[in-house]
Amino acid sequence: GPKVLQIPSHQIIDMGQMVTLNCDPVSNHLYFYWYKQILGQQMEFLVNFYNGKVMEKSKLFKDQFSVERPDGSYFTLKIQPTALEDSAVYFCASSRGTDQNTLYFGAGTRLSVL
Amino acid sequence: GDSVTQTEGLVTLTEGLPVMLNCTYQTIYSNPFLFWYVQHLNESPRLLLKSFTDNKRTEHQGFHATLHKSSSSFHLQKSSAQLSDSALYYCALMNYNQGKLIFGQGTKLSIKP
Numbered sequence: 512g513p514k515v516l517q518i519p520s521h522q523i524i525d526m527g528q529m530v531t532l533n534c535d536p537v538s539n540h541l542y543f544y545w546y547k548q549i550l551g552q553q554m555e556f557l558v559n560f561y562n563g564k565v566m567e568k569s570k571l572f573k574d575q576f577s578v579e580r581p582d583g584s585y586f587t588l589k590i591q592p593t594a595l596e597d598s599a600v601y602f603c604a605s606s607r608g609t610d611q612n613t614l615y616f617g618a619g620t621r622l623s624v625l
Numbered sequence: 626g627d628s629v630t631q632t633e634g635l636v637t638l639t640e641g642l643p644v645m646l647n648c649t650y651q652t653i654y655s656n657p658f659l660f661w662y663v664q665h666l667n668e669s670p671r672l673l674l675k676s677f678t679d680n681k682r683t684e685h686q687g688f689h690a691t692l693h694k695s696s697s698s699f700h701l702q703k704s705s706a707q708l709s710d711s712a713l714y715y716c717a718l719m720n721y722n723q724g725k726l727i728f729g730q731g732t733k734l735s736i737k738p
Contacts, residue, residue: 515669529638554715554728567723578652589661602669604726614726616669 513537517603517617518585525625529591532620534603539546543586544604544614545578547571560586588608590622598624627652627720628727636733642705644688646732648716651697658719659692659699660726665712673714674701711736 516535524530545557558568559591560578575594580586586605590597600621606615628651638644650657653711656676675685676692676699683690688703700714716729 544725546728553730556727559724561724567725573704613672613675616662616671618669 513540513577513615515603515605515615517601518624519620519624521621521623523625524573525580526595527592529589530593530622532588532590532601532603532622533585533601534587534605534617535543536603536605540605540615542606542608542612543580544606546602546604546616547599548619549599550601551566557588557601590616591607593622593624595624627654627727628653629716629718629727630651631716631729631732633716633732634730635735638706639737640708641649643647644701644706644734645715646701646716646717646734646737648665648699648701648729649697650699650716650718652718654721655694657694660717660723661672661690661699661701662715662717662728663712664715664731665687666726669716670733688719706734706735707737710734 518533525609543560546554548554558572559566577589600619602619603617606612606614630649631649660675663673664670674685674690679694681702691700692699701726713731713733720729
């Protein structure tokens with residue numbers, strides 16, 4: 512089936528540093544998402560993105576978070592500065608549309624903030 | 626706001642027994658679109674089933690579910706569990722207005738020999 516690629520699979524950084532998580536969505540998809548999953552807990556919606564803009568974001572999407580997809584390249588999640596509570600697995604997803612369309616998820620990036 | 630509830634955090638079964646994972650939802654929209662995703666250890670969530678048709682059974686890979694709007698439920702069932710079914714199962718609801726998929730808490734299914 513369609514593949515969403517996430518790079519890197521694991522990132523370890525010191526608290527206060529900046530980190531960028533990269534996502535290569537399915538090629539003909541137009542909607543992009545980030546979800547956060549703390550170990551042993553449920554998937555939590557962070558943000559969705561369409562046509563170069565954030566459409567919806569949750570309260571977990573703090574001011575230190577930003578997303579972009581410059582010129583059809585990677586869809587990125589940037590955290591600056593990072594905090595200990597940002598440690599989690601971040602899943603990227605994409606879909607063709609929002610109406611009755613399936614979200615396809617990447618394998619996730621495990622972020623460890625020390 | 627919209628929400629999804631999965632009452633069981635962990636379900637442990639012996640191989641060969643039937644599986645039923647509960648899912649109920651709340652939404653103001655009259656045409657909800659429900660999903661079941663399965664997540665094996667260290668893998669990404671993968672779509673298992675989806676439905677937006679009331680009272681119609683949908684099946685895939687031996688699993689089935691029926692959306693019942695009258696009870697706001699979308700329970701996942703399988704007649705006979707296999708060891709390979711051990712995984713985390715998420716029920717999810719699509720919120721069209723906000724364009725996001727809302728997940729339940731997840732149910733860990735553990736199948737024993």
